[in-house]
Amino acid sequence: MSEHLPEFGPFEVQGGVDELEPAVAVVRVAFALTRAQLVTALAVSFAGIAADRSPESLTVEDVWREVEGQLAADALHELDRQMERDQAAVWPADQRQAVDVLAAAVDRAYSRPALP
Structure with a gap:
């Protein structure tokens, strides 16, 4: 379904300020959004x-x-x-260990390979 929708964005990178x-x-x-969702x-x-x-x-x-920006703000909030x-x-302890494993998965997925 979404392959037939026009695509817009991302206009700019949101977040990253911490x-x-x-x-x-x-x-x-x-996001595939309805008109009502976009208006909202x-x-x-x-x-x-508005001021x-x-x-x-x-x-x-x-x-x-x-x-x-609104979608990003809502998600980041x-x-x-x-x-x-x-x-x-x-x-x-078992849940802390599971979170540590998830953190390692994030490190693998969101890091660049070392330059040769």
Whole structure:
């Protein structure tokens, strides 16, 4: 189904700003969204800039930036909330070991091979 849809983005890289831990990879994600989802993402994002802009003043690039930014912000916010919950949790040894294995899998998947 999605192979017949027009593709847009990514317009710009979102996130990657963390004083405690630097970004190590850019991960590209594609969403197949309905018109209602696109309008909702834009409306939520626009609420934050509405004091400075009118809806009529938005360029195509502005719309892309705002929709992608809202999707990214929502995802990153939820990841941050989960990370805070995980850091506050007391994990049994087997679960800590499983997370260590998952962390090693991330290191393998999101690192570049050493240069020869």
